[in-house]
Amino acid sequence: MGHLWRFLLPFFILLKVSCLAKMLRCEEGQSGPTYDSLQEVIDKKSFRPSVNLSVPTITNISFTLYAILGVNEKAQILTTFLWLRLYWFHEFLIWDPEACDGITKISLPVNDLWTPDIIVYEFVDDDVSQACPYVYVNHTGHIRYDRMLRLVSACNLQIFSFPFDIQNCSFTFGSYMHTIKDVRVSPALSFKEMTGNSKRYLQASGEWELVVILGDTDILKFGIDECDIITFWVVIKRRPILYVVNLIIPSSFLMIIDILSFYLPPHSVDRSSFKMTLILGYTVFLLIMNDLLPSTANGTPLIGIYFxxxxxxxxxxxLETVLITFVLHHNSMKYREVPHWVQVLVMHFIARLICYSFPEDPLSKLEGKQESDPWVVQPSQSTSGQQTSTNASGSMTLDVPELRQISQDLREMNTYLSILRKEDHLQNQWCHVGYILDFLLFRIYLLIITGYALVIICMWCVWMNQ
Known part of the structure; x- marks a missing residue:
């Protein structure tokens, strides 16, 4: 039996070659295969072009990412424009170039030939791009099919690090109906070559730039059927300059103005009104720039949290300004003594902590001048029952009613001025308490903003370097 098989094997090979030779004939005076021989192949376009149906048809796939048309974060959709190229082997389209006037390549209508039913599994919309009606056929039976593809695909978009986000979307190519026994797929070019070709066309392509194209082959199971697929991972990166200029820098300027507003005098109501105007302007800024921020149902971008x-x-x-204004302008607190615990905690401990310097209190100077005031008459210097009095030098001074009235008025004025000085002293103490608290809260506020800014910058730097 083995000897019989060795004898019949060359016969079968010659029979196969002769069958193929009969499929595409060439005649003298005619360039390329004859119309009749091609018509025989066209009539069999519904059948997979394989002599042995147990051998699968290998389809090689490559594409060039020509443009990124849009990224819809809310719908989780990526719209791209591809130049797709398919290669496969047609066993019935083989001819001898020497017998066909040196013709090695012809173009045929794609609708007249069998084509692999290669689709993109992430498709979510109809392809509205213009289809290419022809394919190139080589004399060895290899077919090249080029077409333009407007691909609207589903992609799991991660927008947490917007506008410094990097998206990784997959394009899965495979046969729609044929199993792994009929059609196999593989990349036509290396992923490095596909990345280089795509970057040449995406150099001036708006908001997005291509990082790399990766891929791998796998087997997809549908019940008992198995389909061969190839997945291309397209990694794209957003150019953040538009959002940095229009969102982050204006927001930072408003925050700097809010920090500088602490240098306005806290005892003036202008600071609170200024801050209220600043908050109103920041709110209007957020409403205007809301359209630039992406939105999804499953996440919020970090820049939204930042705002x-x-x-x-x-x-x-x-609120800090309102608190300080309350301490400085509350009328019932002006004439009350500062509690002892406030003096110990605020005017001693916190004041030393923030290096607060107290100005010299003029009350002690005024009390020192009170003893030597020549216009203040002490009660021991005159009595109501005497007509004359003796001063320290022994001279006599007349005691007239007008002088007694003047002396009484001076004493009342002195008492009133003493009350005013005491009130001023208490008010100054409360002012010091307010100033100390204002300095403390300002430094805490500045420390929080600095730490927050450093955290945001570090997180964005980490994502940019990924």
């Missing part, structure tokens, strides 16, 4: 925290910090600074 919310900035607005919260500006509101906290306004």
């Amino acid at each position: 919310s925290v900035c607005l919260a910090l500006m509101t906290i600074s306004l």
